[in-house]
Structure formats: C-alpha cells, structure tokens
Amino acid sequence: MSPNPSFVRTLDEAWRRTGSLLCVGLDPEPSRFPGAFANRSDAIFDFCRAIVDATAPYASAFKPQIAYFAAHRAEDQLEQLIAHVHEKHPGLPVILDAKRGDIGSTAEQYAREAFERYRADAVTVNPYMGFDSIEPYLAHEGKGVIVLCRTSNPGGSDLQFLDVGGRPLYQTVAQLAAEKWNAAGELALVVGATFPNEIEVVRGIVGNMPLLIPGIGAQGGDVEATVRAGRTKDGVGMMINSSRAILYAGKGDDFAQAAARAAQETRDKINLYR
Numbered sequence: 001m002s003p004n005p006s007f008v009r010t011l012d013e014a015w016r017r018t019g020s021l022l023c024v025g026l027d028p029e030p031s032r033f034p035g036a037f038a039n040r041s042d043a044i045f046d047f048c049r050a051i052v053d054a055t056a057p058y059a060s061a062f063k064p065q066i067a068y069f070a071a072h073r074a075e076d077q078l079e080q081l082i083a084h085v086h087e088k089h090p091g092l093p094v095i096l097d098a099k100r101g102d103i104g105s106t107a108e109q110y111a112r113e114a115f116e117r118y119r120a121d122a123v124t125v126n127p128y129m130g131f132d133s134i135e136p137y138l139a140h141e142g143k144g145v146i147v148l149c150r151t152s153n154p155g156g157s158d159l160q161f162l163d164v165g166g167r168p169l170y171q172t173v174a175q176l177a178a179e180k181w182n183a184a185g186e187l188a189l190v191v192g193a194t195f196p197n198e199i200e201v202v203r204g205i206v207g208n209m210p211l212l213i214p215g216i217g218a219q220g221g222d223v224e225a226t227v228r229a230g231r232t233k234d235g236v237g238m239m240i241n242s243s244r245a246i247l248y249a250g251k252g253d254d255f256a257q258a259a260a261r262a263a264q265e266t267r268d269k270i271n272l273y274r
C-alpha cells in the first residue's frame with residue numbers, strides 16, 4: 001500500500017494553490033436547515049455537500065465536527081461527506097474535529113475510526129492525558145494530529161492559564177509539541193482567534209507549525225488581529241475556521257450561494273492582512 005500523503009505538506013500546497021487560509025467548519029444542525037430539508041433522512045449529507053461544493057473555491061480545508069453527526073445517528077453521512085470531499089475536491093484536506101483523548105489502547109481505536117473509517121486527513125486531540133495518548137494517531141503515517149493548546153472558549157483559561165514554573169500551561173503544551181512530540185512532522189496546534197495575544201506567543205514558540213484557529217465569525221474573534229499574530233513569514237501557517245457564520249449565512253433556498261458569499265468575504269478579509 002502506498003503511504004498516505006503528508007497532511008502538513010498537502011495543507012501547505014492547498015494554502016499556496018488556493019490563495020486561501022479559510023477552513024470551512026461543518027457543524028450541521030438540522031433545526032437550522034432551510035425548510036426544503038425537513039423530513040429527509042439524508043438531510044445532513046445533502047446540506048453539507050451543498051455547502052462544501054459552494055464554498056470549495058474559497059477554502060483550503062474543511063472541518064466536520066463529529067458530534068453534529070453522531071448526535072443525529074448520522075455517522076454514515078459523515079463517511080459519505082468526507083468521501084465526497086476527497087472525490088470532488090482533491091487536495092483540500094479534511095480535519096475531523098473529535099477532540100479525542102484517552103489511554104493508548106483506546107486511542108488506537110479512535111485513530112482507526114478517524115483515519116480508516118472516516119478517512120480524515122487529520123484529527124483534533126486533547127493533550128491532557130499526555131504523549132502516550134497522542135502517539136497512536138502519529139503511528140498513522142502522513143496523518144495530521146492537531147493538539148488543543150489555547151482554546152477559543154472563555155473556560156479555556158481555567159486550566160490552560162494555570163501557572164507552570166512561571167508560565168501558563170498552554171505554553172508548555174506548545175513547547176512540548178514543537179520540541180518533543182513532533183518527530184513525524186505532522187503536528188499542528190489549536191489556538192483560538194478570541195485570544196490573538198496567545199496566538200502570537202504560540203507562533204513564537206512553534207516556528208512554522210500549522211495552527212488551527214477557530215473563533216472568528218460566530219464567536220467574534222478579530223480577523224485582523226488573528227492574521228497579524230499567526231501568519232508565518234510566508235503569509236501562511238493558519239487554518240482559520242468559521243462554521244456557523246458560513247453555514248447559516250442564508251436561511252432560504254439560496255443558502256448555498258449565501259454560504260459561498262460569506263466564505264469569499266471571509267477569505268478576502270483574511271487575505272487583507274497576510
């Protein structure tokens with residue numbers, strides 16, 4: 001079997017080819033779908049496929065959030081959706097947002113779920129249980145592992161800001177990721193757009209490592225401050241995610257066109273500051 005292409009390399013190529021740092025988040029909530037989707041058993045797939053096809057010209061990655069599928073017993077639709085992205089939009093990586101974290105033997109199963117069942121290119125993981133809980137994902141050659149570092153939510157400070165030897169815990173996570181955990185070169189970190197100062201600090205610690213940055217759009221993160229803080233010297237290095245502000249930009253039959261417009265505007269705004 002040929003090895004998987006490198007996630008980090010594919011992502012870097014996508015940034016440069018598409019000229020976009022936008023990651024379109026796929027958090028499907030059927031109660032917010034336009035009326036035409038009511039009572040359709042495949043509504044989640046159909047809605048997300050329409051969003052993917054409409055926004056792909058403005059995106060460099062997609063990020064489905066697993067809970068939005070699992071809560072509706074729609075894991076099969078998630079499989080179909082990721083297969084659709086690979087088939088119709090090759091070269092745009094799919095990040096499965098699952099925020100997993102467990103002992104090694106269980107993590108092996110989560111890794112198989114993300115990479116073999118769903119065929120994601122990368123998965124989000126929680127570092128709270130330490131490196132042996134992350135290693136099983138790295139055993140999948142070429143697959144990306146995106147570690148929570150400084151999350152976008154207000155409660156993220158409860159633990160991530162605890163003082164560890166004179167600096168906040170999230171900085172220790174960034175340093176471990178950059179210096180000890182990244183032998184495979186396929187790690188990335190999550191840093192919320194709601195905390196641009198911390199984005200800048202993390203960028204200083206991790207060099208060119210990719211950052212997944214959620215929190216613009218519905219959570220109110222500042223695009224200009226985010227981009228200025230997180231860009232690499234080459235003006236790339238960030239998967240800037242927006243979910244609800246794109247998915248639900250329109251409520252009617254033109255929802256996909258409205259999503260495309262929102263994606264285009266977001267891409268263009270990001271590009272003003274690269």
Ligand SMILES: O=C(O)c1cc(=O)[nH]c(=O)n1[C@@H]1O[C@H](COP(=O)(O)O)[C@@H](O)[C@H]1O
Pocket residue numbers: 025027065097099124150151152153190191192214215216217218219241242243244245
């Ligand atoms: O790992 C994530 O993607 C993530 C980390 C984080 O710190 N904050 C955060 O909002 N997310 C996810 O990013 C998405 C943000 O969605 P919107 O606020 O609608 O753009 C959701 O799927 C969250 O689960």
